[in-house]
Amino acid sequence: MRAPTGSANEPLLRIEDLHVEFRTGGGTVEALNAVDLWIDAGETVAVVGESGSGKSVTALAVLGLLGNGRVSGGQITWDGRDITGADNHDMRAVRGKDISVIFQDPMTSLDPLFTIGHQLVEAYRIHHDVSKRKARERAVELLDLVGIPEPETKFKAYPHQLSGGQRQRVMIAGALACDPRLLIADEPTTALDVTVEAQVLALIRDLQDRTGVGLMLITHDMGVVAEMADRVVVFYAGQVVETGTADEILDRPQHPYTQALLDAIPRRDTPRDEEMPAIPGAVPALNEMPRGCRFVTRCSEAGPECDAPQPLRDVAGRQVRCWRPDEERGALAPMAEVAR
Amino acid sequence: MIVPGAAPLVEAHDLVKHFGDGKGLFTPNRPPVRAVDGVSLTIRRGETLGLVGESGSGKSTLGRLILRLIEPTSGSVTFDGQDIATLSKSRLTQLRKRMQLVFQDPFSSFNPRMTIAQVLTEPMVVHGMGDRAGRIKRAKELLDLVGLPSFALERYPHQFSGGQAQRIGIARALATDPDLIVCDEAVSALDVSVQAQVLNLLKEVQRELGLSYLFIAHDLNVVRYISDRVCVMYLGKLAEVAHADDISERPRHPYSQALMASIPSPDAHHQLRTPLAGEIPSPRRPPSGCRFHPRCNQSVDGCDRDEPELLTIGSSSDARSVACHLFDPTSAR
Secondary structure, X not given: OOOOOOHHHOOOEEEEEEEEEEEEOOEEEEEEEEEEEEEOOOOEEEEEOOOOOOHXXXXXXXXXXXXXXXXXXXXXXXXXXXXXXXXXXXXXXXXXXXXXXXXXXXHHXXXXXXXXXXXXXXXXXXXXXXXXHHHHHHHHHHHHHOOOOOHHHHOOOOHHHOOHHHHHHHHHHHHHOOXXXXXXXXXXXXXXXXXXXXXXXXXXXXXXXXXXXXXEEEEOOHHHHHHHOOEEEEEEOOEEEEEEEHHHHHHOOOOHHHHHHHHOOOOOOOOOOOOOOOOOOOOOOHHHOOOOOOOOOOOOOOOHHHHOOOOOEEEOOEEEOOOOOHHHHOOOOOHHHOOO | OOOOOOOOOEXXXXXXXXXXXXXXOOOOOXXXXXXXXXXXXXXXXXXXXXXXXXXXXXXXXXXXXXXXXXXXOEEXXXXXXXXXXXXXXXXXXXXXXXXXXXXXXXXXXXXOOOOHXXXXXXXXXXXXXXXXXXXXXXXXXXXXXXXXXXXXXXXXXHHOOHHHHHHHHHHHHHOOOOOEEEEEOOOOOOOHHHHHHHHHHHHHHHHHHOOEEEEEOOOHHHHHHHOOEXXXXXXXXXXXXXXXXXXXXXXXXXXXXXXXXXXXXXXXOOOOOOOOOOOOOOOOOOOOOOOOHHHOOOOOOOOOOOXXXXXXXXXXXXXXXXXXXXXXXXXXX
């Protein structure tokens, strides 16, 4: 189910064979290794994985915000245009307008010294040549849209006067101010209580229905994935190890890592008198990556074949970075629908 | 293993903690934050008591009151039969040896300049346990208990991953051979795969040493898995206390029910949860009557006026306590 090439079906965002390096005191480390990913217009793609797996770095690479890192290989295409390594000036036209982003902690994204209204107006006017009054009207409208009660009054509030859930709503309002085509949400609800998380996710879905904005949802929470995602991309140690639809990934995971990750989540019916099926060990350090499969050190099914580098291969219409023949992976859909 | 029939290890009675008495220079009339507002609970020997609730419900404050890391405004805590509120400083220090705390972020709870040997032996030094050689020997045993190699002793905290660091945090808590460990969001910052390892470790340690945990966390499935009984807290008060399976399968308080319905589940594809309306109100001005009534979908006449009492039915392990006007203790559970 690789994204088809050709302009007619060109996805909104396409990442191909992306490599990203960071300079550290101990030399150069590779944070992303051959990452492939695409997002169609209006689609919700969940990017899942544990800390340090490369989820956020992928988003930052798309936004051109890598800081002391750099793209060392591969290509990022936005709406048919190559934006790999685009300079800051070029990206500013895209960032915040076509592609918006919200982060985990709204408090670090909002300026504590200005009212939220002021910040929304400012963000809107970067991309729109309108009067302050027009921008103000738009800001109040947005606050209303994201469910902030008394938007006229809250327009004058400072960030600290809002609750965590309300601040994240304001961030969403700001992100949607310019009618973006893609919203990148990096752990948008991780800092919120489950009750407020449910509210914020419901809001995001409602806004998607109304505006058709595509969503790249970075999360570590498989419950959030189940609730939101059309497709899922699973990251491990800087690589994509598996992609598929949400149902495929959650019900019939193919990669041993995806399976182990799902098993390790405490559920409502996990037997309390049994051990949790944990994944032994820890993710290898970036400068100590195994040459072959990167999960080999923790995989319960590892064999000598795993020492060879593993390509991301098409398996029954999805992609899996594991050599093991399909039939050993349990019940699988027939190979029929490989082409989308 | 819970010891049946034995006296409880911890008994908290009507604990209250108010912060800020309203006499601030710029805020002369501000009401205090009623972080904990009349909580009674018991922790049995060998038991894990879970404590859940949204941020701002007072969970962490309650945990610190039980350890007397902060002084209560009123109420009492009895630890192994001794009232810790009235203990002298030296007696309290002796008792502290038997109660420990594991934090959410292990790195910020370690001195980065200390080796792991120093981290682990410091509590023993404070409590005058053993000689130097004996303490190092015990540190090695502790590392072994939490599944880390003894060469970790010469390393520094930053050389460990988050999961390993939390193992060290647990080893340090075990150094003085405590009867109670308060785990305050101890696995919340860990990745799922590592979280499962640490949950297993906590259970294993409990089986071997028979200690009690007060396990504070916001992840309800984690709390359900590790706890024997669970307390649901809302705005400084207990809404419900019951056996872990009862809380998750048959919650009786509308707030417990709403919390359970809010858990995101990997098994429920594209099912939107039914979000609980609104957000937790300020503990400076808790709502009248039942504190949950403005968000409650089952509230009836009087809920905004009368505060419900925490009523208990059943006894010992299958007891259930609920603070709700709709709860009828005479009906079957």
